[in-house]
Every structure is written in structure tokens, then in C-alpha cells.
Amino acid sequence: MGERARQALPSVLSVLLALVLCWIAIAMTRDVDTATRAYLQMFWGGVGNWPAFLDGGPVSALTRPLGEAAMKAALLTLTGLSVAVAFKVGLFNIGAQGQMILGALAAAVVGAQLNVPAVLHIPAALAAAALAGGTWSGIAAALRIRRGVHEVISTIMLNWVAVSLVDNWLVIGPLKAVAQGQQSSITGTAEILSSAQLPRLLGDLSRLNLGFPLALAAAVGVDLWLKRLRVGFETRAVGLGPEAARTAGVPVAWRTGQAMVLAGAMAGLAGAVLVLGTEGRYPGTLGAPYGFDGIAIALIGNNNPLGLTVAALVFGVLRAGGTRMQLLGVHKSFPELIQGLALLFVAGRLIWLAVLRRRTRPSVAPAAPVVEVPRA
């Protein structure tokens, strides 16, 4: 546990530092009082308005904000997992956004077109989304393995292909919802059937739905896969020492491909949770770039499935509450600014570690090689 806490410390400090800096930014452009009240609004808007509730307010004062936070956290968890899983085999998946777009579209199409009971409909839609996302990342994986195309390049390009294909053609063309009656100005694809909607866990009290436990289960599943399963061990070995893994008889290309497809499937599921849980259709565009947020979440969470889930929960709260900052005339993008700054500080994690190491020098293992460049 001590080790785990030590690894999490830089991330925690980074987030706190980002919070402080943003508070100072608001305080300087407005005043201290506004900054403090804005932060309180953001906080209560994310974890539930406890003051109002304790004053005799309705339960929904708690459940609504919490539900919003949980739904944002679910999306961030899944895209974060997407990035982290690829990282485990040493690949940088910048393409979670594109994979999510494909997943969202697949969920929307299956959700609207297939007419089966909910017990089948929801799994079918989820599976279609995972498959679509996995196929999209699978293209990048195949290019990497067979042709040596760098995944950063291919996934970025596939993002654009996804936007062009889906947002700029399918959704406004072949898959555009047919206007019915008075609703003549809807955008996006046809509405999904009620049998494909992710059930709401608290009924009308909040928008919290099955997507949240699904994301948590995915995080736990990925964690188990990496730590407990033989193939997970092989996958980690591929990421940490590809030549050693090959020498040990691990099918390196196969494990790399698997991890990359799984990464795409996670992003695809994020798309499904968005469509089946909250949007109800593939909207004109996907809106917030959750796929790119996944990069930040994965890094702040140390690429650890459980760590990034915690990071996703924190930023889910901040994001959900961020909209309430607007009541005070503070722009709602501040949570994103906090996330960006936290990422920046985590990226400087080596500096954090160096500072911490200096403090605890006696416990450091002796004579670890500082510089070691193997010959080619």
C-alpha cells in the first residue's frame, strides 16, 4: 500500500496544484469571493448539493448532480482505459476519439434498427459498439504490426477519417433520421428504441444509468486481465521489454494487436454509453472530445486501470459541477482547464519523483545505473 500511495502522490499533488492555480486565476480576474463561491458551486454541483439537502431540500438535490458526475466519469473511465490499455503494450492511442465515434454510431444504428427485447438489445448494441471501436483501432494495429506505421500517426488520421465518414456523411446523409410530423428539424440518426436504452438506476431521481457500473466493471476487468491472467502478464512483458518477451516465446505481434483492439473496444463502449445512456441517438456531432480527455485521464491515473478510474471520478465531479460555475458568470470550461494543467504537471512527474526521492534518499536502492545505453 505504501508503494501504491507513493505512486499516486504525484498525480494527487498535480490535481491539487491545478485546482489552486485555477482558483488564483479566477480570483485575479474577478475577486476572491467569486472564486471561492464558484469553487463551492462546482463542488456541490458534482458531489450533490448537501447544504440544500440538509436544509430540507429534495433527495434529487443530491442524486441529480451525483448522477451527472457519474455519467461523465463513466465516459472518462472508458476512454481512459482505452488509452491505458494501448500504453501497456507501448503504444500511444491518440485515436480514442475516432474509435468512440465509430462505437457511438454502431450503438445508435443497432439501438434503432434491431427490434428485440432489452435483455438482448442492450448487449447487442454494446457489442456492436465495442466491435466497431475495436475494428477502428485494429486498422492502426495492423498497420503498425505489418507495415511498421507509427500508431500516433495512424490513429490521428483515423480520427479525421471517422469524423469525415460519420459526422460529415453518414449522419447527415444515409443515416439521417427521417423527420416525423412536427419534429422537422432533428439532427443526427434516428432515436434508439426504448429496449436499447440503458436503464436508469435511480428512476427519475437522476440520469445515472447502467453505463456507470459498466465502466467500473470494465476497469476492474482490465485490471484483472493485466495482473492476474497469464495473457495479461505477457501483455505487460511486451510493453516493458518487447525483445525479452519475444525471446521468452511470447507472441508479441498477437499480444500487441489484442491490446490495441481492446483499447478500441473500450473507446467504442464509451460511445455506446453516451448514445444508449444519455443522448438517445447519434447526435449531429459527438460533442465533447471525450476521446482526447482519455489521454489526460490515463496519464493522471498513472495508466493504472483503478488509478485512472479514481481520476475519472474526480474529473467527472468537476465537469458535472463546472456548469454551475456559470451561475456566477465563470466560464464552464474551467474544469477542462484544471484537467489540462493537472496533465501538464503529471507529465512533469519525473520532476516530482526527483523531489520526493531527494527527501527519502536513504531508502533508495543503491547504485541503480543512472545512464545505460545498450549498443545497437
Place this chain on the structure above:
Amino acid sequence: MSLDIREGELLAVVGENGAGKSSLMNVLYGLYQPDAGEVVLDGQPVRLKSPRDAIARGIGMVHQHFMLVPTLSVAENVVLGREPTRRGVFDVERACEEVAATCQRFGFQLEPRARVDTLTVGSQQKVEIVKALHRGAQVLILDEPTAVLTPQEADELARVMRGLVAQGRTVVLISHKLDEVLGVSSRVAVMRRGRLVTEVRAQDTTAAALSSLMVGDSHPAAAQVSTQAHAPGAVVLDAKDLKAVGDNGRPALRGVSLTVHAGEIVGIAGVDGNGQRELAEVLTGLRALESGEGTLLGGGLGRLTPAEARRRGVGHVPEDRLRRAVVKDMTVEENVALGRHAQPPFAKGPWVDFAGRRERANALLRDYDVRPPDPELPLRALSGGNQQKVVVARELDANPKLLVVVQPTRGLDIGAVAQVHARLREARARGAGVLMVSLDLEEVLALSDRVYVFFEGRVTGTFTRDAFDERELGRRMTGAEAAHG
């Protein structure tokens, strides 16, 4: 600890792995900061905060692992970081001239325009030395310089070192090879567990005396050569006319035929880069065979994969430990499982068997005297010798029928070398066929029942134990067979 280095001397620092030799030198080179104490240079206390400081003050270091850019030329590597420029543009011509001048001044024969990755290891090392000299090094620290050299190259290096001293430079040599140390140095400092045990003049001591000073009382003396009779069993490897291409696209194996029987150690002698590495890679499924045929433990060699080689019972101690043998950011126990992670006691069905793995790792760490014996440590926290013990333990624990070992004791201290050698003999006694590639001729002669000499991808000589002839072997290693027809 305190140590004086005098101007114009050739000081050797010897000691076991983990004795603190490298740490000491890293302090002198500015890579580590001393917690206490100071470095005094020419009567002035100095603070060396980085290698840059050290270089500026005339201290140069040649690391055990070379720090060269393989795709750049000799001259480019030498001037890297202080390139001559003409109108702000890198002036290749001047770089080559300057480097050629430095080479000539110190008597090195190097082609400034040659790409570093086309050079032999011995030449690459010279590039490192020239690099340090070119930056004005007055004191040159060499960390384990002969670990990878052939006898001839090592002699050459000794000449180079003497030449440098004759020109008034100071050389500090870190080494395990006591005979060499005695042959070349004027003074020897012995370190043990972070302390200076003694300093002696080279002419006043012997290798045996140094060896016991180095290890204290904790190890038995270096193991004696096996005298067990050579009684080979069934053929485990029978290869005919193997051909394969090297990483650089040129033929590395040009028709190699050899056999290995159960219960014998077959040594492959040769200068580095004559196809030995590629042979080991072919036999372990890491390199595709171009042509030729062979049987390896009841199967062909044509489509061998690393996994298939392991299934047939091939164990492998690769040359490049940190790249091939271990994953340094995984724990010791995870590394013990690597390669066998799909079988009991390391796995239960699709799951990792944590209890079984821990138990086996603990047993092996104890058995092979790995220090510290902590299976949860990341592997990189172990010293090189202890890492190698982990690799040897893992490979032998699998009970291989053919064990392919490459440079098994490179850079290890006496105690670890003796242990690795003993384990290889043990494997032989148990009936394994052992194919050992080593650039250390002494090691090949000490262990092998039979020796194949490699030169330019061909076998240029075969010797059996009763007919070893070091001079003849050395001549075959440099291709003398062709000259004799």
C-alpha cells in the same frame, strides 16, 4: 573511502560486483554526487555536478556499455556535442581532419568516415577512447574495457593504455580480470563492500593474492577446471550447412555444420561478429534460417519460433541481458517466470499462480545465492551479476535438453563467474547438451569438451579437449585456415 590517483600512472581498481568500483568512478565523472567527502583535483577541491564538469576538468570515461550513436560515423561520434562548424553549419570535413589528427597523435588506427555500427567491438571501444581524448581528457577512466574483447584486441588495448601513460596521461582501469590488471597497471587498488581494502604495486602481488583480497572469505577460490571424462550421449543438435543473414543484411552464417550431444559442453570460439550470435539466434528461433537443414531435439530448424524452441527443451541465456533476457522493470519473480509463465508452478489454467511463483522464485534465489533474495524487487535493482544469476537459474530450472548460452559471464565478478561455470558443468553432468558462445577464449577452453572456431560465418577449426592448442585456435580465429588451404 579515500583513493589517490597520481599523474601519469596506470591505476587498476579491482573488486567484486557491488564493491563500489563503478559508483566511485561515477562520482569522479560527475554522474553521482558524494553524500560526504570531496574530490580534489590537482590540489583543488572540485565539485563535479555533471559529466560536463568532469570533461571540462579533463576527466574522461569509457563506459562498459558504449555510448555511441551506431548510425553516425566515427568522426561524427567523436565530435558530437562540440561539432566544428563553418558559417553555423556542421563541417564534416573539418571534423574528419580533427579526428584523424587525434587518432594519429595517440596512435589509433581508425577510419573517421566509417559508420560506427560497421566496426568491431574493439574498434568501437577505441572510438570511445578517442572521443574522451579528443575532449582533452588528462585522466581516462575505463570501466571493464576488456569484457568484450578478444585476446588480440585486449593486448592491443593494453598497448594503447601504456602508450597513453607514456604520453603523460593518467589511466584508471576498472576490471575483474586480474591477470590483465597485473600485466598492464603500475598500481592496483582493491575494493570490497564500498571500502578500499588495500593498494599495492602491481609487481609486488599475484593474481591469487588479489583474488583473496577481493572476495574476502565469503567465496571459495575460483573453481577448478572440470576433469570429468567426456562421455557424450545422444545427438541433440545436428546442423548441416546453415546459412543466415545478419541484421545488417549481409550473410552472417555461410554454411555452418555442427553437432551437439547430450552431456557435453561445446564451445564456439571466435572474434566478435563472425556469426556466433546469429547461430545462437537461429537455434533459439529468433532468426530465420536462409538455407541448410538440421534436427534439433526431434524437429527441424526451418520454421523454429522461440516458443517452439522452448517447447522442445531449448534453454537460452542470451548475450544482451537487459534487452533479451530480462524485463528490467518487472519484478525478480516475474522475470523468473518469463518464458515458463504458462506452465505450473507459474500458472494455473489461464491464471497467474502467485503462490507457486513466489515459492519457486524464493527457492531459486536461495539456491543461486542471489542478493538481495527479494522476489518482489524490480529486477533493475539487482547488480549485473545477480541479474545473470536470475537468468541462469531460470533457464536451468526448466531442465533444458539443449542450453544455448552466449557470453554467460560477461562483466561478472570472480564469485559469480565461478558459480555460473559450476552451473553449466552441472547441466552437462545432468545430461544437457550445452552450446556456449564466448568471446573469452579462456572461458571456452576452461569449460568446453569440444570447440568450434568461427571465422566469417564458417567453421574454421574443430578441437577436442585433449587437443586444445591456444595458439592454433587463435590463428583459426583470424581465418588462418584459408591461408593454409
